[in-house]
Amino acid sequence: xxxEMHDLFQWAWLIPxxxxxxxxxxxxxxxxxxxxxxxxxxxxILTSLSLAIAIGLGVIQxxxxxxxxxxxVNVNWxxxxxxxxDFGTIIDPLSAMMLFVVALVASMVQIYSLGYMRxxxxxSRYYAYQSLFAAxxxxxxxxxNLLQLFIFWELVGLCSYxxxxxxxxxxxxxxxxxxxxxxxxVGDFGLLLGMLFxxxxxxxxxxxxxxxxxxxxxxxxxxxxxxxxxTVMAFLVFMGPIGKSGQFPLHVWLPDAMxxxxxxxxxxxxxxxxxxxxxxxxxxxxxxxHASPAALQFIAGLGAxxxxxxxxIAIAQDDIKRILAFSxxxxxxxxxxxxxxxxxxxxxxxxxxxxxxxxxxFLAAGSVIIALHHKQDIWEMGGLWKxxxxxxxxxxxxxxxxxxxxxxxxxxxxxxxxxxxxxxGHPIIYAVGLFTAFLTAFYMCRLFFVVFMGPEKKENHTKExxxxxxxxxxxxxxxxxxxxxxxxxxxxFAFYVHYGEFHxxxxxxxxxxxxxxxxxxxxxxxxxxxxxxxxxxxxxxARFPGIYKLLKNKYYIDEIFLWLIHNIMDGLGKVLxxxxxxxxxGIVNGLALITRGSxxxxxxxxxxxxxxxxxxxxxxxxxxxxxxxxxxxQLAALNPLATLGGVK
Amino acid sequence: MSTVVFFIxxxxxxxxxxxVVTSKNIVHSALYLALSFSGVAVLYVLLNADFLAAVQLxxxxxAVSIMVVFAVMLTLRGEVSESxxxxxxxxxxxxxxxxxxxxxxxxxxxxxxxxxxxxxxxxGGSAEDMSLLLLTQYMIPFEAAAVLLTIxxxxxxxxxxxxxxxx
Amino acid sequence: xxxxxxxxxxxxYLLVGAMLFSLGLYGVFSRRNIVAILMSIELMxxxxxxxxxxxNRFIWNQKIDVHYILTGHVAALFVIVxxxxxxxxxxxxxxxxxxxxxxxxxxxxxxxKW
Numbered sequence: 001x002x003x004e005m006h007d008l009f010q011w012a013w014l015i016p017x018x019x020x021x022x023x024x025x026x027x028x029x030x031x032x033x034x035x036x037x038x039x040x041x042x043x044x045i046l047t048s049l050s051l052a053i054a055i056g057l058g059v060i061q062x063x064x065x066x067x068x069x070x071x072x073v074n075v076n077w078x079x080x081x082x083x084x085x086d087f088g089t090i091i092d093p094l095s096a097m098m099l100f101v102v103a104l105v106a107s108m109v110q111i112y113s114l115g116y117m118r119x120x121x122x123x124s125r126y127y128a129y130q131s132l133f134a135a136x137x138x139x140x141x142x143x144x145n146l147l148q149l150f151i152f153w154e155l156v157g158l159c160s161y162x163x164x165x166x167x168x169x170x171x172x173x174x175x176x177x178x179x180x181x182x183x184x185x186v187g188d189f190g191l192l193l194g195m196l197f198x199x200x201x202x203x204x205x206x207x208x209x210x211x212x213x214x215x216x217x218x219x220x221x222x223x224x225x226x227x228x229x230x231t232v233m234a235f236l237v238f239m240g241p242i243g244k245s246g247q248f249p250l251h252v253w254l255p256d257a258m259x260x261x262x263x264x265x266x267x268x269x270x271x272x273x274x275x276x277x278x279x280x281x282x283x284x285x286x287x288x289x290h291a292s293p294a295a296l297q298f299i300a301g302l303g304a305x306x307x308x309x310x311x312x313i314a315i316a317q318d319d320i321k322r323i324l325a326f327s328x329x330x331x332x333x334x335x336x337x338x339x340x341x342x343x344x345x346x347x348x349x350x351x352x353x354x355x356x357x358x359x360x361x362f363l364a365a366g367s368v369i370i371a372l373h374h375k376q377d378i379w380e381m382g383g384l385w386k387x388x389x390x391x392x393x394x395x396x397x398x399x400x401x402x403x404x405x406x407x408x409x410x411x412x413x414x415x416x417x418x419x420x421x422x423x424x425g426h427p428i429i430y431a432v433g434l435f436t437a438f439l440t441a442f443y444m445c446r447l448f449f450v451v452f453m454g455p456e457k458k459e460n461h462t463k464e465x466x467x468x469x470x471x472x473x474x475x476x477x478x479x480x481x482x483x484x485x486x487x488x489x490x491x492x493f494a495f496y497v498h499y500g501e502f503h504x505x506x507x508x509x510x511x512x513x514x515x516x517x518x519x520x521x522x523x524x525x526x527x528x529x530x531x532x533x534x535x536x537x538x539x540x541x542a543r544f545p546g547i548y549k550l551l552k553n554k555y556y557i558d559e560i561f562l563w564l565i566h567n568i569m570d571g572l573g574k575v576l577x578x579x580x581x582x583x584x585x586g587i588v589n590g591l592a593l594i595t596r597g598s599x600x601x602x603x604x605x606x607x608x609x610x611x612x613x614x615x616x617x618x619x620x621x622x623x624x625x626x627x628x629x630x631x632x633x634q635l636a637a638l639n640p641l642a643t644l645g646g647v648k
Numbered sequence: 649m650s651t652v653v654f655f656i657x658x659x660x661x662x663x664x665x666x667x668v669v670t671s672k673n674i675v676h677s678a679l680y681l682a683l684s685f686s687g688v689a690v691l692y693v694l695l696n697a698d699f700l701a702a703v704q705l706x707x708x709x710x711a712v713s714i715m716v717v718f719a720v721m722l723t724l725r726g727e728v729s730e731s732x733x734x735x736x737x738x739x740x741x742x743x744x745x746x747x748x749x750x751x752x753x754x755x756x757x758x759x760x761x762x763x764x765x766x767x768x769x770x771x772g773g774s775a776e777d778m779s780l781l782l783l784t785q786y787m788i789p790f791e792a793a794a795v796l797l798t799i800x801x802x803x804x805x806x807x808x809x810x811x812x813x814x815x
Numbered sequence: 816x817x818x819x820x821x822x823x824x825x826x827x828y829l830l831v832g833a834m835l836f837s838l839g840l841y842g843v844f845s846r847r848n849i850v851a852i853l854m855s856i857e858l859m860x861x862x863x864x865x866x867x868x869x870x871n872r873f874i875w876n877q878k879i880d881v882h883y884i885l886t887g888h889v890a891a892l893f894v895i896v897x898x899x900x901x902x903x904x905x906x907x908x909x910x911x912x913x914x915x916x917x918x919x920x921x922x923x924x925x926x927x928k929w
């Protein structure tokens with residue numbers, strides 16, 4: 001059975017290859033025909049989805065074997081002296097899960113885009129980029145070595161740039177695209193350094209080889225170097241996820257990335273690209289495990305901080321997409337600190353469930369935006385449930401899922417994260433996570449109540465979106481409802497996706513209850529404020545005007561960055577400019593001056609004046625004479641001119 | 649006695665040579681030149697080269713100096729008293745010529761083989777012996793010298809006459 | 816050296832020649848007027864002549880077969896001849912140049928550099 005599965009796994013490379021082929025076809029062949037472009041793209045991604053499902057089933061059927069022996073196929077790509085890089089695919093439960101999630105969300109988004117992007121001039125370009133992104137992301141999750149992963153990582157970043165700035169005639173879109181790319185680049189710099197360190201130390205970037213090296217040789221200090229060295233590598237590698245997965249302080253690009261079309265936000269900035277950082281940490285978990293505990297504690301602390309930081313900003317935002325963006329940041333923080341407290345399983349589980357309900361909510365928000373002709377302020381919406389039942393229902397399912405209400409998917413994953421946090425000895429992080437859960441429920445329900453409940457605004461003429469948009473919503477809602485049940489069976493999610501030894505842990509119902517209560521409290525508070533209006537939101541704002549301003553302006557982080565850039569970097573620029581003008585130019589000009597000066601001096605030998613020539617001539621005669629007379633060191637002798645002879 | 653004479657005329661020659669090369673007035677230089685030549689002629693006499701001394705006086709002081717004066721006359725421009733200025737790099741020139749002098753002086757003074765004393769010459773003029781040499785052993789250079797002089801004469805005339813612009 | 820016994824020897828004459836030569840050399844280097852340079856060259860030739868004659872005097876001071884050997888004098892004579900010819904032609908050249916350029920300043924004869 002495993003052997004047959006193994007044969008199936010050999011074809012895993014097709015999964016990213018098909019969307020890439022679709023990208024090429026759209027870019028070069030079908031650009032003019034809108035219908036052909038989207039058909040090709042959707043066909044490709046659906047085929048990849050089927051393959052991913054097949055592989056997923058194959059993994060499940062392989063049982064424990066696939067966990068111990070992942071199916072790895074490697075092809076030697078680059079072989080120069082000192083550098084050997086392979087390209088390959090790895091199929092293990094983690095990559096299979098990621099393949100499924102990415103392919104599902106990507107196909108749902110592409111189908112949804114048929115309705116959302118209707119009438120847009122750049123239709124073919126959009127689908128080309130979508131295909132390219134799907135190919136890159138799928139390629140990333142089956143990469144066998146860090147360099148291959150990094151190549152796809154960068155490609156994914158490129159697609160993000162292209163798709164954020166899709167409506168390039170808008171200045172804000174262009175700026176947002178640049179901001180996204182540059183901010184993630186800062187993180188990628190650290191990642192590159194980490195890769196260099198790893199390669200220098202271990203001579204390989206292959207995950208399996210690195211894991212083996214770290215595991216077996218950990219006692220041997222000479223091979224690995226000190227724990228500190230490994231910690232440095234871990235920190236550097238983690239810088240990539242800080243940028244890509246929007247941890248503080250490199251989170252600033254994600255809210256601005258909402259300038260792109262909503263399906264793009266759903267796909268890239270909710271479900272797939274931003275989790276690339278989390279995925280990387282999960283893949284390289286052996287590195288963090290062998291580093292000093294400070295590394296994992298840092299990840300945990302940063303993740304928890306990001307979670308509560310973003311959640312606090314979200315409660316004061318008015319743009320529907322921005323609320324969702326900060327919600328994504330907050331959930332990414334959850335995933336990170338889950339990794340930090342030592343539970344790879346919980347983190348990956350939450351990654352999966354979050355992909356479902358966050359993509360769902362983004363697509364539903366897109367449905368609302370289109371219905372209201374591109375209005376995005378929630379205070380201009382209201383009472384939409386009557387006119388848009390499918391959108392409203394699915395969105396509500398998403399809200400319940402993210403709030404951690406059982407039996408929806410978010411409950412299982414969030415509960416597992418919090419349970420692990422407490423059990424592994426991080427009570428503060430547990431408390432932060434719990435409070436953030438309360439905040440999450442609050443702001444999501446605030447969003448839902450304001451947009452879908454209450455009185456309708458007269459100027460909004462809405463109707464439900466077409467089937468191309470509502471069917472993906474329903475499919476994703478299905479997974480948001482039932483996706484959490486993979487935690488239940490004997491061979492549950494944890495059985496397949498884990499790090500180190502597997503212990504079958506029973507679900508801690510007590511802690512689960514506490515987190516449910518926190519979620520319900522949040523929902524209740526939102527209900528009280530926004531539905532019954534028993535507590536007036538304006539009064540609360542009036543009592544804490546400073547805090548409200550701080551939250552609404554995202555803690556002024558963007559302004560701080562701009563100040564830093566203008567003052568520090570411009571100052572540095574001035575110093576370097578001075579350096580360039582005086583030192584570099586000085587050297588170059590100095591060379592020219594030397595040439596000119598020596599020319600001026602040497603010119604005097606060629607005056608054309610015979611007397612000068614004669615002088616030099618005679619001087620040379622004297623010199624030659626001196627050489628001959630005293631050359632043999634006969635200066636001491638009384639007769640140094642014996643060589644000149646005498647007269648007999 | 650001969651020592652005294654030697655010193656007088658040696659110093660005379662050298663002083664006159666100094667005057668040649670340092671005088672600002674070119675006519676003075678020319679006259680100093682003639683004086684130097686005369687001094688050297690006396691030195692020749694002391695060296696028992698009486699024929700040569702006569703030749704020196706005839707040709708150098710008698711013809712060459714006069715020719716130089718003629719040339720000075722024909723190429724004089726501006727004030728006579730400033731017609732022989734120094735070069736800009738006279739100091740370098742002084743240095744080099746001093747070095748040359750030191751070099752030659754070294755050779756002269758460190759060679760222990762020079763004879764200090766010369767045996768006195770018995771009487772007899774040198775013209776007879778000179779002519780013997782010229783017409784026997786050095787016949788060919790003699791004739792060549794004659795040809796040279798002829799050519800020099802012709803050449804100088806042509807050069808000095810100038811070339812008319814051909815139409 | 817005892818001044819009473821001092822008699823002039825070869826090296827003295829040679830030194831005189833050397834001094835004349837150096838002075839002539841200095842004149843060649845530092846005069847601007849071309850006629851002056853030619854005069855200095857004459858000085859140098861004179862110095863050479865002195866050398867010839869002095870050497871002749873101090874080497875062959877005996878009669879050999881009735882006649883003295885006067886090779887040095889012959890050499891000096893030829894030097895005089897050549898010097899005379901050279902002065903003639905040289906001054907003719909100077910006059911020609913003067914006719915063309917209206918100057919006898921050797922600083923202005925700088926065409927040897929292109």
